[in-house]
Amino acid sequence: MTSETTTSRSSLPGSILIIYAGGTIGMQESPRGLAPATSFGPRLEAALSALPPDRLARLPAYSLWESPRPIDSSSATPGDWSALAGLIAERYDDHAGFVVLHGTDTLAWCASSLAFQLQGLTKPVVVTGAQKPLGIMGGDALDNLEAALAFAAQPMLREVGLSFGGRLMRGCRARKWYTHDAAGFESPNWPLLGEMVDHVPVLYSARGWVSQGAPRFELLQPHRPAAVLRLALWPGMRADLIERWLDDDDVRGLVLECWGSGNLPEDEALIGVLAGAAAAGKILVAVSQCPVGGIEPGTYANGQALNEIGVLSADDMTVEAACCKLTHLISQGLSHDELRRRFLMSLVGERGAFTP
Ligand code: ASP
Numbered sequence: 001m002t003s004e005t006t007t008s009r010s011s012l013p014g015s016i017l018i019i020y021a022g023g024t025i026g027m028q029e030s031p032r033g034l035a036p037a038t039s040f041g042p043r044l045e046a047a048l049s050a051l052p053p054d055r056l057a058r059l060p061a062y063s064l065w066e067s068p069r070p071i072d073s074s075s076a077t078p079g080d081w082s083a084l085a086g087l088i089a090e091r092y093d094d095h096a097g098f099v100v101l102h103g104t105d106t107l108a109w110c111a112s113s114l115a116f117q118l119q120g121l122t123k124p125v126v127v128t129g130a131q132k133p134l135g136i137m138g139g140d141a142l143d144n145l146e147a148a149l150a151f152a153a154q155p156m157l158r159e160v161g162l163s164f165g166g167r168l169m170r171g172c173r174a175r176k177w178y179t180h181d182a183a184g185f186e187s188p189n190w191p192l193l194g195e196m197v198d199h200v201p202v203l204y205s206a207r208g209w210v211s212q213g214a215p216r217f218e219l220l221q222p223h224r225p226a227a228v229l230r231l232a233l234w235p236g237m238r239a240d241l242i243e244r245w246l247d248d249d250d251v252r253g254l255v256l257e258c259w260g261s262g263n264l265p266e267d268e269a270l271i272g273v274l275a276g277a278a279a280a281g282k283i284l285v286a287v288s289q290c291p292v293g294g295i296e297p298g299t300y301a302n303g304q305a306l307n308e309i310g311v312l313s314a315d316d317m318t319v320e321a322a323c324c325k326l327t328h329l330i331s332q333g334l335s336h337d338e339l340r341r342r343f344l345m346s347l348v349g350e351r352g353a354f355t356p
Pocket of ligand 1: 022023024025071072073074102103104105106129130131132
């Protein structure tokens with residue numbers, strides 16, 4: 001992703017920077033189906049100017065940065081998230097907030113990675129996309145764009161939010177839930193941060209992340225992506241196959257999607273493979289395959305093996321957040337102990353139950 005700026009509506013300091021990275025929201029039909037498209041600016045202008053006058057008048061001033069190579073987010077990599085975070089960091093002082101337009105397929109991954117890279121935010125970063133391209137009659141793109149701009153103009157929002165279907169979620173808590181429905185996403189373990197009510201943003205500030213200290217941007221190193229594997233348990237899985245995967249020296253971490261509250265098969269071979277990987281210095285973390293609720297390894301005798309091996313509990317984190325956090329921490333070159341300590345902490349509100 002290289003830098004290329006076009007401005008529209010306003011380039012005043014204090015405006016919102018819209019970053020167009022790709023996704024259905026900006027796609028156009030091609031002979032092979034929907035495909036990423038450039039020249040998003042005029043389409044954005046035309047769509048927003050068709051809003052009813054009262055809603056148009058409430059929009060904050062914005063500038064647009066368009067990627068010269070917008071992507072279908074199914075192709076996104078940590079390098080793309082690093083470039084996005086770098087762009088926000090570079091422009092941080094020039095804008096009151098940021099909106100990232102991105103595909104929905106990996107939007108929760110992008111939001112999670114941005115949250116870990118842009119710690120200590122003092123202004124909003126709101127990611128959004130759409131199930132239908134901008135300009136399609138009855139589609140969700142215009143409403144999502146309007147909502148994202150409205151939330152990005154709320155100075156009390158000081159974290160990475162994911163706005164979709166009129167609902168604002170903590171980015172590192174959200175998951176794509178629906179393939180077609182305009183609701184798009186859910187935040188199973190953290191309540192909504194805000195909602196659009198009659199096209200006006202309402203923030204539930206008590207649920208927002210309160211960061212300590214000044215912005216601490218820790219960008220991912222795109223040239224050295226940490227090799228983190230994601231492995232979901234399935235009945236009948238063969239330990240010898242998993243062993244070949246984990247044996248690679250490049251592999252630095254594993255996110256294991258366990259059963260229910262943190263359970264795994266009573267399979268000595270599999271437990272031995274995991275223990276071997278941990279002994280070799282790889283960081284193993286466990287999440288649940290259930291989207292709602294956290295894990296407590298050791299509730300069942302079978303799950304006790306996770307504690308014995310030293311697998312870290314990801315509590316109620318989404319698998320997207322767990323993978324991004326592990327990738328992020330490994331890329332920071334921390335000591336083994338410091339990395340384990342930070343994984344178990346809530347860095348940006350990514351783990352831990354909500355207590356009203
Ligand atoms: N494949 C698209 C993407 O993630 C889906 C979408 O944006 O809704 O870029």
